[in-house]
Amino acid sequence: QSPYQCTVCMKSFSSSSNLLQHQRSHATKKTYKCMQCGKSFSRISALTQHQAVHRGERIFECSNCGDRFTRSSSLILHGKTHEGEKPFVCTQCSRRFSRASELVAH
CATH class of the missing domain: 3.30.160.60 (Classic Zinc Finger)
Structure with missing residues (x-):
């Protein structure tokens, strides 16, 4: 937070x-x-x-890796992955992931 x-x-x-x-x-x-x-x-x-x-423009750019996002809130959430945080939680088993794509794959 x-x-x-x-x-x-x-x-x-x-x-x-x-x-x-x-x-x-x-x-x-x-x-x-x-x-x-x-x-x-x-x-x-x-x-x-x-x-x-x-318009789907990705105007918010991560200064660490260059990934771009349409919303500042998405960039902030993404930034947590660089800090070692795991904000994405599985509702079934409570396992945590640093990226949304990892949670979906799980």
Whole structure:
């Protein structure tokens, strides 16, 4: 788990600056709306980043291995595999895996 957590929505962040930027989203009017799904954002840059998900663009790149992801949350989860964490758990036997593909193969 990341050390910085939003007290409003409980989302976790790896740095205090990312948490601070996120917390502003709770207080700011969300005026930028995605025409595809209706989700609203307080910054045009956040909307632009979100729209890349609809296009299937993998804009989030892992600095360790170069793997790319459509969502920042997927990159964060992937990053845990480089730290030795095993966030993917089998619901049948509780065995843990570092990658989702390993869990599926299991």
